[in-house]
Amino acid sequence: MSVTIRDRIRPGHRVGTMALIGLVIIALLLLLAMIGGMVLPDPLRTHAGSAMQPPSADHWLGTDRYGRDVLSRTVAAVRVDLFIGVVVALLSMTVGSLIGLLAGYVGGVVDEAITRCVDVLMAFPSFVLAIILVAVLGDSVPNVLIAVTIGFLPYFVRLTRVEVLRERELDYVTAARVVGNGRARIALRHLMPNVVGPSLVQATLVSGWAILNASGLAFLGIGIRPPTPEWGVMVAEGANDIITGQWWTSMVPGAMILVAVMAFHLVGDDLRGKQW
Amino acid sequence: MTLIEVRQAHKTYRHHGHDVLAVRGVDLTIEPGETLALVGESGCGKSTLGRLLAGTSRATSGDVLLDGRDLYSQCASDRTARRRVQMVFQHPLQSLNPRFSVESTLREPLRLQRGLSPQARTERLRETMGLVGLDAEYLRRRPTELSGGQQQRVALARALMSDPELIVLDEPTSSLDQSVRRRTVALLRQVQERTGVAYLFITHDLATVPQIAHRVAVMYLGRIVEEATPERLFAQPAHPYTRALIAAAPTMTVGRREWEVIRGETPSASDLPRGCAFRDRCPMAIARCAEEAPLLSEELPGHRVECHRAWETPSSSDRPEVMYS
């Protein structure tokens, strides 16, 4: 039978401690995203006089070259990066699994064509693919989202397709046909809920990778640009400061990327069945 | 007016580069309200034939007719026709969508019936649940929360929701506990008495046949080798394979018994011997069996057999039914 999310989170399934840590971190990030803006100073406000200050009582994580509070910038960036991560994951999962469903259910030439396209896409690492796509589509924030999304489509197409190929042979699908359902309804109402499980699991991992890719692109100056607070942007801005010993401008956002991606990974790996 | 008529139906599959002749020229009829049992072992083509009659598969050649017109095309194109033939499967848990509650599963067939008010739908639901002996509280449950017998009742209810004229039952009791089988067959019979639905009852378990079937057809490697009423078939089996089937089945007569009943295993349907397909295992095979395939003949009214030596009993010159392949 198909494996559902519920199967993976069975009663008695002890969520691994590492996954629990991951969940806690994500929860904290969400909390910061929601209330951070209210408590902390304005991330965009520059103050030339207090530029490049190391962490202190006034500025817990110091200030950057424009005098902006690093802590509040980092927290503001949570909103941006988390948004990217979740949106890209949801988008590529939805589009990808629909394409996979089509390929698996219709079969034949359509399946061949889709599989070939997916194979081509998978030949590139998703980051490289994203760069190429942005070059083609044009450099803007929506295009970055699209490019990163497309980079992850193959995972979902393949996952869903394989599940569909197996599931469609089961009797309840034949029964749905005998009862008189049209093919579209069978695909969407009967098959889809039963094949989407592995994709949901994959989506948690993809959330982390999407953040990595988007901030990586931003670091290269593609897509999201300063002064928008975003971790990749911040790392780029602060990269040169390390040489002069001023670590906080780049290390802090860098650490945040690490923490966020790790958190999604811990949760996703646990759902996948790998205990640490 | 005959409900179902099958004339020289053939169904061939392509599998790993070979042609698998699953059904090789079958003739049969089903009258309204009657049960035809289709008996045979794995590889005989009974499930394939069942799918032809359920309209989920199209015959390679020959006719499969519902009320005189092609069944498959009717079911594919006409909603009303599609409702007339329904199916119950061997593994009840697999035949129910695990994410659908019993109620959702049962309401689905109603979607195709336009012009039914919500009250009428609920009434039909209630009525059908009563027919299969399920309490209303089962409506909320998921398939995994039900026992095998209950799942099969739900599957039967789903088939009945369309108010069909024929239900193809593909080994409906094979995956149920022995103690539940007879009850399930008794239920099927009760439903037939109340609704007048016809059944194609596919099974490998001979014991369930007399309870429900008006006629029995025994299949071997894609052909019907014997067809009669259950009483006649058990009293006077005319085909050596039928005899072997009956002899091989355990009964409740307590005590050790002779189990050597037939040799070898069913050959592959993609590699059939010339002449009669059963001759390699038949204790009564003669030279003629290798040259000429026998044809179904009706020596006694209502009792058809396909064998050159039908009705003969094995003599001392026949090979003993020993050995394994």
Next chain:
Amino acid sequence: MVARLEIRDLTVRSESRQQPVLRGVSFSVEPGQILGLVGESGSGKTITGLAVMGMLPSGFEITGGHVSVLGREIASAGRPSARKAADATMVFQNPLGALNPTMRIGKQLIRVLRRNRGLAKHDAHDAALELLQRVGISGAERVLASYPHQLSGGMTQRVMIAVALACDSAVIIADEPTTALDVTVQAQIFDLVTRVVAENGCSVVLVTHDLPAVAQLCDRVAVLYAGQLMEIGDAHAVLEQPQHPYTRFLLDSVTKAGDPNVVDLGPDWSLTGCRYAHRCPLVHDACLSVPDAVPVGPRGHVVSCVLAEARVV
């Protein structure tokens, strides 16, 4: 003579349930005997076989009683598995699942032979051929060279029996060995089992829900329901003169027409006394306590029911 297989007061608990999955199950099988262990799905018959094999799934453990083969204890609460291949082997319902799909039959069989009989490679090959012929496979060389998926169901089951023979086991547990097979192939396998038992003198426990098969193959019958052994005795005694209401129910469901309006009730795991109380037509207050095993006839005909009248054996 020492019974080949003896199970005494076996109790198995599972993590997920308060009540034990097997409670105080006792029976023995003599050499050359076939015992039918009968029950519905969920009765615990498979768990019994697995307990003998020391192969209980995780979450299950023996909490009382013991299993002995030829007088030697092979499983008990403290030691769940001291079994050797020569003590007991198992034949499964799905033979394909029990054989390694990536290894040729010959290799698997020869391995078992070399391990259990210490044979040199060439001798093991000959022994494997002989074993396959013994289980009625003609074309044994071809089968030795085949992979499991290339064989039919009946053929694979014969191979499984050959493996059991290669282990020279005193006890063979056959868990629904023919449920997935055609009836004519089943007859062939039953014939084989009868021959093997007669030639080898081993004991066989046939775990199944198929009463007619038990009636015509087994010497003794043990009836299990919800982990409680309800009745045990000679096949004739138990199946022709059943003393336990559940045995009667089972027999009726196979011999009588069947009432479609009977509700299928599963076991009630909250019962602390007799496990059949919620379905029994003869239930009364005494059934709230665990019934004793009462001898009711000669040759070990025993019933667990408060209503059973002890008879001098």
